Amino acid sequence: MLRRAKKRGRRKAVVLLSGGLDSATVLYWALARGYACTALVVDYGQRHRREIRAARAIARAAGVPIRLVRMTLPWGGSALTDRQRALPKNRSFKRIGQGIPATYVPARNTLFLSLALGLAETIGAERILIGANAIDFSGYPDCRPAYITAFQKAARLGTKAGVEGKGVRIEAPLIRKSKAQIIRLGLKLGVPYEKSWSCYQGGSRPCGRCDSCLLREKGFSEAGF
Amino acid sequence: MLRRAKKRGRRKAVVLLSGGLDSATVLYWALARGYACTALVVDYGQRHRREIRAARAIARAAGVPIRLVRMTLPWGGSALTDRQRALPKNRSFKRIGQGIPATYVPARNTLFLSLALGLAETIGAERILIGANAIDFSGYPDCRPAYITAFQKAARLGTKAGVEGKGVRIEAPLIRKSKAQIIRLGLKLGVPYEKSWSCYQGGSRPCGRCDSCLLREKGFSEAGF
Numbered sequence: 188m189l190r191r192a193k194k195r196g197r198r199k200a201v202v203l204l205s206g207g208l209d210s211a212t213v214l215y216w217a218l219a220r221g222y223a224c225t226a227l228v229v230d231y232g233q234r235h236r237r238e239i240r241a242a243r244a245i246a247r248a249a250g251v252p253i254r255l256v257r258m259t260l261p262w263g264g265s266a267l268t269d270r271q272r273a274l275p276k277n278r279s280f281k282r283i284g285q286g287i288p289a290t291y292v293p294a295r296n297t298l299f300l301s302l303a304l305g306l307a308e309t310i311g312a313e314r315i316l317i318g319a320n321a322i323d324f325s326g327y328p329d330c331r332p333a334y335i336t337a338f339q340k341a342a343r344l345g346t347k348a349g350v351e352g353k354g355v356r357i358e359a360p361l362i363r364k365s366k367a368q369i370i371r372l373g374l375k376l377g378v379p380y381e382k383s384w385s386c387y388q389g390g391s392r393p394c395g396r397c398d399s400c401l402l403r404e405k406g407f408s409e410a411g412f
Numbered sequence: 413m414l415r416r417a418k419k420r421g422r423r424k425a426v427v428l429l430s431g432g433l434d435s436a437t438v439l440y441w442a443l444a445r446g447y448a449c450t451a452l453v454v455d456y457g458q459r460h461r462r463e464i465r466a467a468r469a470i471a472r473a474a475g476v477p478i479r480l481v482r483m484t485l486p487w488g489g490s491a492l493t494d495r496q497r498a499l500p501k502n503r504s505f506k507r508i509g510q511g512i513p514a515t516y517v518p519a520r521n522t523l524f525l526s527l528a529l530g531l532a533e534t535i536g537a538e539r540i541l542i543g544a545n546a547i548d549f550s551g552y553p554d555c556r557p558a559y560i561t562a563f564q565k566a567a568r569l570g571t572k573a574g575v576e577g578k579g580v581r582i583e584a585p586l587i588r589k590s591k592a593q594i595i596r597l598g599l600k601l602g603v604p605y606e607k608s609w610s611c612y613q614g615g616s617r618p619c620g621r622c623d624s625c626l627l628r629e630k631g632f633s634e635a636g637f
Binding site: 287305 | 479480481482483484485486487488489512516517518519520521522523525526527529530531533534535553554556558559562563565566567568569570571572573574575576
């Protein structure tokens with residue numbers, strides 16, 4: 188009873204959970220800060236649908252409820268949603284993050300943040316937490332701090348919560364951390380990284396050659412693993 | 413052949429088409445300006461799904477291609493998506509537009525604009541056109557000019573098109589027009605209003621009492637019909 192009452196009083200957050208290591212770390216970071224979290228998972232027809240299974244496993248391990256949005260997007264536009272397009276492989280770290288690669292999904296974070304905003308407003312959550320990162324990243328424009336700030340403003344002006352109250356705050360706690368820093372933080376927080384999935388290719392085993400596999404490997408190696 | 417070549421050179425626009433009279437007017441406005449339009453229709457589980465049929469009929473009449481996004485949103489939060497909630501009916505015009513009513517759908521225009529942004533970027537459209545209106549409207553925060561401007565900034569910063577080029581411009585040509593002005597404009601442009609659907613209730617005939625029916629009636633009456 189006491190626990191329940193306590194839970195009822197906790198501040199709520201919506202965590203965008205992809206199943207990769209960044210968003211898993213954000214989830215554990217939020218739990219450590221005392222947020223009552225709801226994980227939002229989006230099935231947008233991604234090639235690596237395997238990550239949705241990973242997201243479910245991570246949410247289960249963390250003991251948080253999950254909301255799954257399924258959508259059919261009637262366009263391609265990315266190597267992540269269009270299997271006819273080749274995934275960039277074996278790129279040097281110097282090239283990863285320089286320019287916007289073929290795996291860029293048009294307006295993906297805008298779409299994810301919109302969904303999170305709708306959910307947050309509906310359940311009365313005061314925070315949206317997103318694992319966007321602008322250091323060891325693929326160069327996506329919608330992972331940069333200036334973009335998050337701009338979306339925040341639109342979110343405030345475009346919602347009842349923002350007009351009538353304090354609104355929903357969007358936070359990207361990993362945005363300026365290296366992959367190694369993220370992993371070190373996550374290991375301290377007990378993130379079950381073995382359940383996470385980074386590979387863009389999907390399938391049953393990571394390919395080890397796409398940008399996402401390479402950044403993951405670099406992170407663990409720099410973190411001393 | 414000549415027509416085809418001409419068509420190829422036309423500037424592209426994505427028009428958010430709900431099936432109501434504002435978005436139908438925007439579509440015809442864009443066609444009159446020479447845009448090659450693609451209509452984006454969203455099935456988000458709205459109570460008045462009847463409007464999707466209206467959107468299809470309007471797009472067909474205008475001769476523009478349609479893209480339909482279907483999504484299951486695993487939350488309610490609005491009288492438009494949750495049939496357990498009552499629709500506000502028979503409100504006075506003084507009350508309509510004062511405060512945010514139960515038909516407000518959390519973050520709806522943010523979600524619609526995100527989808528339009530993804531589609532626009534994918535097909536290389538330079539404009540997104542939305543029928544948002546802040547005069548004879550239900551008081552939704554995401555229909556106001558300041559919100560559209562803020563979303564525009566996020567769209568520029570968060571897309572490849574915005575970072576590498578001129579980006580996608582969002583335009584709401586009806587935002588400061590009264591319903592009567594919109595209808596007069598539409599009739600000049602040949603909008604087939606008989607195919608449009610405004611009623612929030614859905615069903616086979618408009619209820620005549622919800623905000624949307626009342627605003628439509630007021631518009632036609634003030635326009636002299």
